[in-house]
Amino acid sequence: MANSSKKMSLMGLTTLVTVNMMGSGIILLPTNMAQLGAVSLLSWIVTAIGSMAIAYCFSQCGIFCPRPGGLSAYTEEAHAKSGFFLCSYLYFLSLAIANVAVAISAVGYMTTFLPWLGSGAVPLFVGTTSLLWLTTVANFGGPGITGRIGAITVWGVIIPVAGLSIIGWFWFKPDVFVTAWNPNNLPIQDAISKAIPLTLWAFLGMESAAQASDTVENPKHTVPLACLLGTLGAAIVYVLSTTVIQGIIPNTELANASAPFALVYARMFNPVVGNIIMVLAVVACVGSLLGWQFTLAQTAKMTADERMFPAVFSKISERNAPIVGMIVCAVLQSLMALSTISPNASAQFSKLVSLAAVTNLIPYVTAATGLLVMMYKARVSAGIYARNTLLLLIAVAYSLYALFACGKDAVFGGAIVLAFGFLLYGFLAKRFVQEVPAVNDRTDNA
Template identity: 25%
Template structure:
C-alpha cells in the first residue's frame, strides 16, 4: 500500500456508550488511586479522602465543558480542535495538541515504571527490563486495532474495579482497624485543614486524569452527540464513588504513619490476609497500572494522528493502514518516546508534570468554550452547558494548579 493510500484511510466508528465508559474508567481508575492514597494522606492526614472530592468537583466542571466541545467537534486531537475554534489561532491548536499528547506519553511513562516495580517484587527481574517489556507489549496491542485494544482495556478495567471493591469489602470486615474513625475524616472549618486538603488535591487530581482522553477517540465513537456526554459523566460519577470508598477504607484500616510512607497503599489493607490473597491483589494492581499504559498510548497516538491529518504535523504520522485502521506511525512514535522517558526520568517527576500539563490544557479548553458561546450561535445539534460551567472550570483549574505551590 502506498503512503497516499494509507493516509486516506479513516478511523473506524466502533465505540458505543458502554465501551467508551469502560475506556474512560480504564484510564481514570488505575494507577492513580492504586498508588496515591498514601501520598495524599501524608499531606492531608485524616482529610485525605476529602481531597478526592475536591479534585472530583474541579474535574466535573471541565468534564461538562468537554462533553459540549466533543459533540461540537467529534474528532481526534479534540483539544487542539477546540482551541483552534475558540481562539482562531492555528499555532495555539498545535501547542495544545502537542501538550495533550505529551501528557499522555509522560503519564504512560510514569505508569509503566509503577507497573514494572510491582512486577519486580513478584518476579525479581530488573525494573528497567520489565519497564521496556510492559511498554512494548502494550504498544503491540495499541497497534492491533481500536475495537480490540478497547475490548482488552475494558476487560482489564473490570478487573481493576473488582480490585477496588475487594479492598472496600475486605476493609469493612477488619475487626480492629488501626487508622482514623470515619467521623474524624470530616474536615473542620479551619484554614490549616483546608490548606492541606487543597494541596493534596493536586495529587488526587492525577487519579482523575484520563476522562479527557475520551474526547480524543471521538472520531471512533458511534453517535457521538449522544454517546460522549453520557460516557464522560458516567465515568466521573463511578470513579468518584470508587475513590471515596477506597480512600475512606484505607484511612480507616491502616495506621497513618505506615500509610503515608507506602508506594503501594492499598496492599496494606491486606496485611493480615492469607498469602494467596496478598499475591492475588498484587496481580490486580499490576493489571491496573498496565491498563493505564495502553489507554494513554491510544490517546496520545490519536492526538498526533489528528494533528497530522489536519496538516499541523508531517503527513506520515497520519498513515492508517487498511489492515488495522489504527495510526501506525503515530503509535510507533509514542511507544519509542515512552521507552526513552521510562529509562531517563523518575516516576515522581513524571506524575507531577502530567498534572501540570493537564491543568494548563483544562484552562485553555474552558476559555475556548467561553469564546465559542459568546460567538453567534450555529444551528448545530450538540450537548449544551450554561456559560457559568466553563467560567468556573477556568477558575477551579487555575486554583488547583496554584495549590501545588502551597
Template identity: 30%
Template sequence: MTSSKNKLGLWTSTSLVVGNMIGAGVFLMPAALASFGSVSLLGWVFSAIGSFFLARVFGNLSVLLPQSTGGPYAYTQHGLGNFAGFLVAWGYWIAVACANAAITISFVSALSTFFPLLAHSAVAAVLTGLCTIWFLTWINTLGVVASGNVQLVITILKLLPLLIISLGGLFFIRVKNFHPFNSSGTTVFGAITATATMTMFSFVGIESATIPAGSVNNPGKTISRATMLGLLIATLVYVLGSISIMGIIPAKTLQHSLTPYADAAVIMFGADARYWVSAGIAIAAFGALNGWTLIQGQVPFAIAKDQLFPVLFTRQNKKGVPYAGMLISSTMVSVFMTMNYTKGLVEQFKFLLLLSTLSVLIPYLFSSASYIIIRIEKKHHSTGGWLSAITLGTLAFAYSLWAIAGSGQNAVYWGFILLMAGIPFYVWVLYQNKKPGKTSIGTIQE
C-alpha cells in the same frame, strides 16, 4: 461511512475514561494522604467537585462539536485559534509519552512481585517494558474497536480488587483509626487544599472519551454520558478505597506503607492476598497504558489534519488507525522508559515528568475558556442557557487554574519552557506546509 459496529459504544468509551484515570498510582494514594488525617477524605470530595465541572464542560463540548477528533486540542483550536490549539496538542502529546513511560515502569515494578529478576536486572526490566509498549501498540493498530474491547475487559479486571478492598474493607473499619481528624499541623482549610491538590491528579484522563470522537458511535450523546459515568465510577473507587484503608490501618502505620492496598488485603484475607493485589496493580497499569496508547495516536493525527503538524501523522492503516503517529509516539515512550533504567539518565527522566506536568493541565484551562466562546457561537440550547454556560465554564476554568498553581512552581516554570520549545516546531511546520507546490494535507491510507 463507518459502521456503528466499528466504533466505540457507551461502555467501551466509559472504560477508556475509567481506565485512563485509574492507574497504578491510586494504589499508593492512601499512604500519601495518611499524614493529613481523615480530613484528606474531604480533599477527594473537593477534587471530585472540580472534576465534575470539567466533565460537564467536556460533555457539553462533545454535543456542540460531536465530530471533533482530538478532544481538548480540537475544542481549543475551534475556540481560541490555531496557535493555542497547537500549544495544547504539543504539550499534551509530550506529556502523554512521559506518562506512558512512567506507567510502563509501574507495570514492570508490579510484576517484580511475581518475577523478582525484574527488580534486580535492568536489562530484564527494560526488555519487559519494551515488549509491553509494543504489544499494546500492535493491539491498537488493529482498530479502535479492538483496543476498546481490550480496554473494557482490563478495566473490569482492574476494578475487581479495588472494589473488593473498597467495599469489603467497610466491614473491617475501626472508627478510632480515623482520629485525629486533622494531623497536618495546619488549618482544616489548609489541609483540604493540600490533599485536594494531591488527589486532583487522579482525575487526569477525564477528557479521554473526547479525543477519539470521530471513532465514537453517536458522539454527541455517548461521550457526554461516558465522561460522567467514568467520573462517577472513579470517584466511588477513590473515596470508598480511602475510607476502607484508613479505617483498617492506623494512620501512623499507613503513612509509612509502600503497599497500602496490599497491607489492607493481608489484614482482611491473609498473607496470600498480597499477590492478587499486586496483580491488580499490574492490570491497572496495563489498562492505563492501553488507553493512553490509543490517545497518543489520535492527538497528533487530529492536529496534522489541520496542517499544524507534519503530514506523516495523518497516515492511517486499513483499520482507520493513525499508525504513523502511534509508532512515533511509542518510540518516544520506549526511549523515555529506558532512561529510567540507565545510570546517569534517571534524573533526566524524572525531570521530563516534571516538565510535562503542566502540559496535562493546560488543556483543561484552554478547553474551559473555549467552551464559553463556542457555546455563545453555536447557540445550542440543549447544553443550557448562556448564563449557565458562562457559570460552568468559569468554575471549570477556576478549578483548572487552581490545579495548575497546585502543581508547584517548578512544574509551572518547566512546563512553560516545554510549551515555548514547541514554537520553533510550529513555525517550521507552517513554513513547510506553505511551500510553493505543496499539496493540501489530507488523510493518507495505507
C-alpha cells in the same frame, strides 16, 4: 437513520465513563496520599467538583463541535490554529508522561514477584522501559485488538478497588484512621493543595467522554448527564477506597507500600489473596498502558494529519496501526523515564504525576474556553449561555488552582515546554497563512 435500539443508553455511557476514568490511575494513590496523611482526603471534594465542571464543559463542547480533533478542535474554536497545535502538543506530552507513570505503577506491584525490580534506580528503569516497549509492540496489531484487551483488563483494578469501598469497612479501625489524620501537622489548606495533583491524576481521561456523542440516545441530554454521573461515580469509589484503606493499614506502613491495594487485601484476608490482587493490578496496568499507548500514537497521528506534527506520525500499517509513530513515542517515553530516574517508585511516580497534570491542565483551560465561541455561533438561549458560562468559570478556576497546587517545579517545567511549543509553531505557522501577495504588489501598495 441509525436504529436507536443499537445506540448506547444513559446507563451504558455512564458505566463507560467511569471505567475509562478509573483505569490504573488509582493503584498507587493510597501510598502517596498517606505520605501527607488522611487529611489529604479532603482534596477529593475539591477535585470532584472541579472535575465534574470540566467534564460537563467537554460534554457541551462535544455537542456544539462534533468535528474530529477532540480538545484541540475545541481549542481552535477560540484560539485559532496555534491553539490547535499547542493543545495537541501539550496533551501529547501529558499522555507520554502519564504512560511512564502507569508503567512505574505496574513495576511497583511487580516487585513482590520480582524483588530485583525494587532494588534500585536502574532495575526500576529497566522494568519501566521494558513495559513501555512491550505495550508499544503489542499495539502493532491495530486498534481492534487493543480495544478488546483493554475492555477486559481494566476490571483488574475496578473490581478490587470498588470491592474495597464496600467490604473494607468491616476491617476499618477508627483509631488507625485518627492516628493517620495529620501526622506531619500540616495546615489543612497545605495538605489539600499538596494532594490536588494526586487526586486530579485519578480523574485524567474524563475528556474522552464527549467523544461518544454520536453513538448514544438523545446525546444533548445523555452525554452531559453521563459525564457528570460517571465522574461522580468514580469520585465516590475513589473517596471510599482511599478512606477505608487509611483506617486498615497504619499510616507509616501505607506510606512506604509499593502495592497498597495488595497489602490491604493481604491484611484483610491472607497473603494469597494479596498476591491475586497484585497480579490483577499488574494486568490492569498493562492493559491500561496498552490502550493509552495507542491513544498517544493516535493523538500524534491526528496532529500530523493536520500538518502540525512530523509526517512520520501519519504513516499507518495494513492493520491501521501507526507503527513508526508508536516507536518514536516509545523512544520519547524511555528518555522521560531516564530523566526522572529514582530508586523509589513512589517518588518517581509523584514527580511524573505533577508534570502530567500541568501539561494536561493547560489544554483543559484552552479547550473549555472554546465553548464560549461555540455557544455564540450556535446562538444559544441566554439561560443556557449563563449556565454553561458559570460551570466553565468553575472548571477554569479549579484548573488554575490545580496548576498552582502542582508546585513551582512542575509549573516551571510546564512553562518551558509551553514556551518551546510556541517556537515550534513559529516554524509551522507559514503553512496556514493565506497566499502572500507578490513582491511587486506589496511595493505598489507601499
